[in-house]
Amino acid sequence: xxxxxxxxxxxxxxASGFTALKGVDLAVRRGEIFALLGPNGAGKTTLISIVxxxxxxxxxxxxxxxxxxxxxxxxxxSLIGLVPQELxxxxxxxxxxxxxxxxxxxxxxxxxxxxxxxxxxxxxxxxRHSRIMTLxxxxxxxxxxxxxxxxxxxxxxxxxxxxxxxxxLRHDMWQxxxxxxxxxxxxxxxxxYIEEAEEMADRVGVINNGxxxxxxxxxxxxxxxxxxxxxxxxxxxxxxxxxALSAWRLELSGDGGELxxxxxAQDAGEGVAGFLDRVRDAGIEFTDLGTTESSLEDIFVSxxxxxx
Amino acid sequence: MNLEAIGAIYKYEMVRAxxxxxxxxxxxxxxxxxxxxxxxxxxxxxIQSVAGVGYxxxxxxxxxMLSLLGQSISNASFGIYFPRFTGTIYEILSAPVSPVxxxxxxxxxxxxxxxxxxxxxLLTAGLFVPLHFLHxxxxxxxxxxxxxxxxxxxxxxxxxADGFEKLQIVPLLIVTPLTFLGxxxxxxxxxxxxxxxxxxxxxxxxxxxxxxxxxxxxxxxxVGVSLAMTAAFLAVSLAIVWWIxxxxxxxxx
Numbered sequence: 001x002x003x004x005x006x007x008x009x010x011x012x013x014x015a016s017g018f019t020a021l022k023g024v025d026l027a028v029r030r031g032e033i034f035a036l037l038g039p040n041g042a043g044k045t046t047l048i049s050i051v052x053x054x055x056x057x058x059x060x061x062x063x064x065x066x067x068x069x070x071x072x073x074x075x076x077x078s079l080i081g082l083v084p085q086e087l088x089x090x091x092x093x094x095x096x097x098x099x100x101x102x103x104x105x106x107x108x109x110x111x112x113x114x115x116x117x118x119x120x121x122x123x124x125x126x127x128r129h130s131r132i133m134t135l136x137x138x139x140x141x142x143x144x145x146x147x148x149x150x151x152x153x154x155x156x157x158x159x160x161x162x163x164x165x166x167x168x169l170r171h172d173m174w175q176x177x178x179x180x181x182x183x184x185x186x187x188x189x190x191x192x193y194i195e196e197a198e199e200m201a202d203r204v205g206v207i208n209n210g211x212x213x214x215x216x217x218x219x220x221x222x223x224x225x226x227x228x229x230x231x232x233x234x235x236x237x238x239x240x241x242x243x244a245l246s247a248w249r250l251e252l253s254g255d256g257g258e259l260x261x262x263x264x265a266q267d268a269g270e271g272v273a274g275f276l277d278r279v280r281d282a283g284i285e286f287t288d289l290g291t292t293e294s295s296l297e298d299i300f301v302s303x304x305x306x307x308x
Numbered sequence: 309m310n311l312e313a314i315g316a317i318y319k320y321e322m323v324r325a326x327x328x329x330x331x332x333x334x335x336x337x338x339x340x341x342x343x344x345x346x347x348x349x350x351x352x353x354x355i356q357s358v359a360g361v362g363y364x365x366x367x368x369x370x371x372x373m374l375s376l377l378g379q380s381i382s383n384a385s386f387g388i389y390f391p392r393f394t395g396t397i398y399e400i401l402s403a404p405v406s407p408v409x410x411x412x413x414x415x416x417x418x419x420x421x422x423x424x425x426x427x428x429x430l431l432t433a434g435l436f437v438p439l440h441f442l443h444x445x446x447x448x449x450x451x452x453x454x455x456x457x458x459x460x461x462x463x464x465x466x467x468x469a470d471g472f473e474k475l476q477i478v479p480l481l482i483v484t485p486l487t488f489l490g491x492x493x494x495x496x497x498x499x500x501x502x503x504x505x506x507x508x509x510x511x512x513x514x515x516x517x518x519x520x521x522x523x524x525x526x527x528x529x530x531v532g533v534s535l536a537m538t539a540a541f542l543a544v545s546l547a548i549v550w551w552i553x554x555x556x557x558x559x560x561x
Contacts, residue, residue: 052402074404088395104316
């Protein structure tokens with residue numbers, strides 16, 4: 001069984017009448033890092049909450065490692081660790097007590113060696129006797145991850161894990177996630193930092209207005225929806241794009257000194273060569289050239305806008 | 309049964325009690341001692357005895373019940389309300405813990421704290437007045453049953469409340485008046501006829517009466533009725549808790 005999470009036709013309408021999810025179908029593969037992207041209110045947290053058992057679906061079914069989340073709730077929940085979006089902690093409790101509490105809650109006997117390993121990995125070992133209220137925001141975020149890992153989950157949900165976290169810590173977390181993947185843990189990640197998904201994810205799902213817009217391998221997504229840009233620094237500025245090049249998708253900079261050709265990533269190769277031939281035929285000389293390609297963020301924004 | 313989870317919740321709550329020992333133990337003990345000074349020494353000196361029991365000794369079961377009800381409700385309601393308030397309830401709801409296990413953890417810890425408090429109050433009372441335990445087994449049974457029942461009531465209040473004010477409403481506006489009117493400081497036989505009948509509608513009368521009977525063998529109502537009423541409270545509380553988890557009331561959307 002390759003899919004560790006199977007979500008079939010899951011919808012959720014809250015008592016207020018707001019429909020957060022509309023018939024979502026999704027399969028998450030065992031051992032992958034799956035990034036779920038979407039704007040605020042798209043339904044990401046609702047979907048995660050349903051799989052974790054915090055929110056009840058209005059319809060549809062969810063299976064985790066082959067077990068139904070309703071009839072096999074005890075088994076499915078024991079497999080899952082959740083790092084919530086909000087910094088929700090018991091301010092008066094110590095770091096050690098709170099991670100020990102979480103481990104016990106998931107039905108596991110005390111294992112100080114494992115908890116020490118987790119706290120050390122998250123640079124919290126020196127703070128183990130500190131009250132949570134004395135920790136910085138970044139440390140609290142790490143503590144939530146430590147709590148989620150306290151019971152050695154096989155699936156880890158990270159709901160905006162690096163919100164409000166500095167760059168160094170963000171990279172530490174990326175390393176931690178990579179290490180977890182190496183240990184066979186399946187990671188489902190929601191994030192506003194698209195570079196995070198671009199850095200870590202194997203596959204990407206885009207959700208908008210409660211609907212799963214697409215699910216693709218990250219590399220396929222970049223190739224399929226990405227746009228490349230070839231920029232030419234011109235020897236002599238142009239007043240306008242020459243008629244001979246009007247068939248090409250071109251942008252001329254305000255000062256007329258840079259001509260940019262936009263093309264689909266899939267078309268790379270002949271298109272560029274042909275374009276450069278036409279430029280030369282048109283008598284346009286350039287002193288430098290460079291290419292860039294759209295980031296996952298550009299693709300995400302483009303996809304969401306299309307749907308709106 | 310997830311015994312580790314029950315133990316984790318229970319231990320967590322007991323550690324919290326240690327952190328708030330002034331509020332949980334010291335404050336009720338001081339209040340009870342003051343009741344002894346005011347009602348036992350000052351007013352009690354003018355009342356010879358009630359049904360053959362010295363007034364100071366007579367009020368001990370009522371005073372103990374007064375603290376027991378208040379603290380059971382307060383401990384249990386705060387125990388479950390605090391994670392709801394801070395948002396850490398997500399952890400409980402996403403863990404492989406059944407409703408029964410959650411209640412055993414929270415209400416069990418609250419009841420334990422109340423029973424410990426009751427024992428401390430009894431020891432404190434013993435410094436002021438002579439105490440007798442005519443039916444010690446029944447005394448413990450009433451103590452534990454009441455602590456468990458009102459810890460469940462507290463748990464329900466903690467789920468129902470959507471603010472700290474509501475946490476206080478039931479203990480202050482309902483439980484405390486009913487306890488005062490339920491014969492904490494007097495026998496309802498001392499009331500004029502119509503008020504005695506009215507008092508019988510106060511459920512706390514049955515708790516205090518049964519508890520007092522276990523001390524001195526005197527009761528306002530038959531001890532069997534007291535026991536039945538305590539069991540009925542327990543059953544109603546359990547039914548409400550079952551309904552809360554079944555519907556996800558104020559816990560799950």
